[in-house]
Amino acid sequence: MDEQLFFKKLNSLCTSKEIFYFLSSLEVMSDTMASGALQKISELEVDDNGLKNPALLENEVFRALCFQFEFESSKLSNTGLLNALQALIKLRIDPQSMLMTSLLSESKERLGRGQLTAEHLCALGESLLELEGPSCATLEQIVNHMQERDIKSWSPREVVMVYKILEVTVREGKQWQSLLNRLNGVTLRAASQLSPNFVSLILNSLVALHQTRAVLLVSALCKHSVQHVPYFTDHELINVLEAFLYFGQKMQIFTEALERHVPKSIHTMHPQTVSKVMQYCCKKMILSKPIFDAVAEGFISSADTLTTDQIAAYIIPYGTLNYLPPSASSLFRKLETVLHTRVRHFQPHTLLNLLHSCVLIQRYPINFLPKIFSPYFLQKLQAQPPGLNRVVMSQLTQLFLTVTLECPFYEGPKLLSKYQVKAFPTPQSSLDVHLFKRVKTGLLYLLKKRIYFASEVSTPYFYVVDIEIKLDEEGFVLPAAQLEEVHRRIALCVDGQNRFCAHSHNLLGEEAIKQRHLQLLGYEVVQIPFFEIESLQNTRKIADYLHKKIFPCTYG
Numbered sequence: 001m002d003e004q005l006f007f008k009k010l011n012s013l014c015t016s017k018e019i020f021y022f023l024s025s026l027e028v029m030s031d032t033m034a035s036g037a038l039q040k041i042s043e044l045e046v047d048d049n050g051l052k053n054p055a056l057l058e059n060e061v062f063r064a065l066c067f068q069f070e071f072e073s074s075k076l077s078n079t080g081l082l083n084a085l086q087a088l089i090k091l092r093i094d095p096q097s098m099l100m101t102s103l104l105s106e107s108k109e110r111l112g113r114g115q116l117t118a119e120h121l122c123a124l125g126e127s128l129l130e131l132e133g134p135s136c137a138t139l140e141q142i143v144n145h146m147q148e149r150d151i152k153s154w155s156p157r158e159v160v161m162v163y164k165i166l167e168v169t170v171r172e173g174k175q176w177q178s179l180l181n182r183l184n185g186v187t188l189r190a191a192s193q194l195s196p197n198f199v200s201l202i203l204n205s206l207v208a209l210h211q212t213r214a215v216l217l218v219s220a221l222c223k224h225s226v227q228h229v230p231y232f233t234d235h236e237l238i239n240v241l242e243a244f245l246y247f248g249q250k251m252q253i254f255t256e257a258l259e260r261h262v263p264k265s266i267h268t269m270h271p272q273t274v275s276k277v278m279q280y281c282c283k284k285m286i287l288s289k290p291i292f293d294a295v296a297e298g299f300i301s302s303a304d305t306l307t308t309d310q311i312a313a314y315i316i317p318y319g320t321l322n323y324l325p326p327s328a329s330s331l332f333r334k335l336e337t338v339l340h341t342r343v344r345h346f347q348p349h350t351l352l353n354l355l356h357s358c359v360l361i362q363r364y365p366i367n368f369l370p371k372i373f374s375p376y377f378l379q380k381l382q383a384q385p386p387g388l389n390r391v392v393m394s395q396l397t398q399l400f401l402t403v404t405l406e407c408p409f410y411e412g413p414k415l416l417s418k419y420q421v422k423a424f425p426t427p428q429s430s431l432d433v434h435l436f437k438r439v440k441t442g443l444l445y446l447l448k449k450r451i452y453f454a455s456e457v458s459t460p461y462f463y464v465v466d467i468e469i470k471l472d473e474e475g476f477v478l479p480a481a482q483l484e485e486v487h488r489r490i491a492l493c494v495d496g497q498n499r500f501c502a503h504s505h506n507l508l509g510e511e512a513i514k515q516r517h518l519q520l521l522g523y524e525v526v527q528i529p530f531f532e533i534e535s536l537q538n539t540r541k542i543a544d545y546l547h548k549k550i551f552p553c554t555y556g
Contacts, residue, residue: 001026006033016041016053020061031072031080034065038087046090057091070099073106078116081106082123089130104131108138111145118149122161134168143169147179151186156198159187163205170209184214191220196228200236203243212247222249229257234270241276250284250502263294271306274298275313282317285508287501289325292318296325303338308346311338312354319357321501322509332363339368348380349392356395359402360509362516369403370412372396378419393421397462398513405520424462424514431456431466432496435530439467439494442542447477454480461521463514467492469550490550491523496530505531526550 006029013019023029023037041062045052056062069076069084076084085103093100107124110116116124121142128136146162154162162183170176187194187202194202203221206214225232225240232240244254262269262277274295281288299306299314306314315335318324325331335358343351355365355372371377373396382388400415436455443453457468470478471488478486499511507515519525526549536542548555 001029001033003030003033007036010037010040013040014044016045016056016059019044020059023061023065031069031076032083034068035080035083035087038065038084038091042087042090046092051092057093066093066099070102073102076106078110078120081110082120082127085127086123089127095131100131111138111141114145116145118146118151118154118158121145121149122158122165125165126161129164129168139165139169143176143179147176151182154186156190156194159183159190160198160201160205163202163209167205167208180209180211184211184217188217188220191217191224194221194224196225196231196236197233199225199228200232200239204239207243207246218243218247218249222247222251222254226251226253226257229254229261234273237273238276241280245280245283250286252503255286255288259288259290262291266294266298267301269298271302271310271314275310278313278317282320285321285500285502287321287323287504287506289323292321292323293325293327296327296331300327300330300334303334308342308350311335312346312350316353316357319360319509322361322507322512324361328363332358336365336367339365343368343371348377348384349386352381352392352395356399357509359399359406360513362406364403364407366403366407366410366412369399369410372399373413373415388419390421390425393419394424394462397421398424401462401517402513405517421462423458423464430498432494432498432530435496435528435533436466436494438533438542439492439528439546441539442546443467445539445543446546451479451481452477459518459521461517463518465491465518465523466494475553489523491518491525492528492550493518493525494528500529505529 009022010019013022019037019041029037041056045056051057066088069088073081081103085100085107088100088103089095107127111121111124125139125142128138128142132138143162143165146165151159151162162179166176166180166183191199199221203218203225206218206221211218222240222244229237244250258277262274266274277291278295280286281291295314296318299311303311303314318331346354351368352372355368358365378388378396381392386392396415397420400420403410440453440455444450447453452469454468455466457465459465468480469490469492470480470482470486471490472478472485473487475488493511493515495507495511499508500506501508515525515527528546528549533542533545536545
């Protein structure tokens, strides 16, 4: 039978029984046709759980095909040999059997003689990865042969396979960099034609190969991935999101694509994919209300099926980005129900991160704080990495301060002083130095002398105030160093862009709780956000703005 006609007929068949019947009607077929039939059988009979029907391996036609491949391996074409090898690996044929040993031995001999094309090298590499794993010594031999080939003519599938082989053969990352550079160049030219699967696989390989210098390629693939968002499988979308995080990519059009996709797919997406979407938003400080609202609905309906890590991944971003969705009451009611039944299953640090994120948005886990402040739980925190470091102790201290200030009815155990920090750590990025300098210059113009305000003031309540101004009973400004007759304290919060969600005027959770607590501690909190001051052209205008903001009663 003509090969073209054979494959047309083969592709129309839907069961292995039909394929065996079709094959038995033929008097003769080429090895390419026979290996194609094996590949079609493997596609139909193998799923994520393995071989659907092991009995098919006993079928007479199947056994006859295997017999021919085993005893005539030296006469096979490269395509027939390697396609058969791939299909039989997929069908879980014993790697130690005579059939597999014969095909592998013949493949390696042809590799050694330099008889394999780029397509065949990739097919053999894929088979060896599946069969022998990353430690297979022959993979390095395959890469050496690939270095000598003209890669410009390689198909996308071959390019993907070479990346995968390089992933496991690169040790120090230097010996194949010249091949990687050529490969990256070819992939860049073809980026806009790649399928969703290939985009995902290549981005995954670039992460594994630490290709941080392939900036143009990464940007092109990330940009191209936007149109594929609705078509990515769960696993593919996770790969793409991980690449965006690893390479520091952030594109508004990608976020918009997620905003269209996630709300429609929330009830069918795998929880791990939803977790990765939320991690992406959280790390990039992207407050996407369409995504967060949809995830809240998804959590309410599926929380009982989530792992403890997934529960934390779903919920923590709400606190970090300081957002309560419309369904907040149902969301946190569901969270409390889940915690009551599964709190002992959480890893200590995961539980602390989760409960800390809740208080940032004024959701108080009163029923679980006795557990958190118990010596036994604190010992468990200390025993597991990262232990009781400064960040962990700050979270514990802020939880304790929250219940002290905002939940006076709490009567459970207190946090022992040895677990409390003296001051919350201020991240280097927290203070916008340029904005801070402009505000201080404006204040100097307004108050005439530098002695009337203090900057970066440590308080007895763990927080650092950006700028503090003290007033006496009649409202006159006192020198910052004066300790007596202080009637009012004004805390200026100089909030640069890094204290807000990306492209938003929504304060981050850490800054929101700080301002809330300072107010409860008796400060008059005055917020100086970047978006109110950035358009003011000169010191006089800034001073005028500060006068109106800090002393509205005397303004004008």
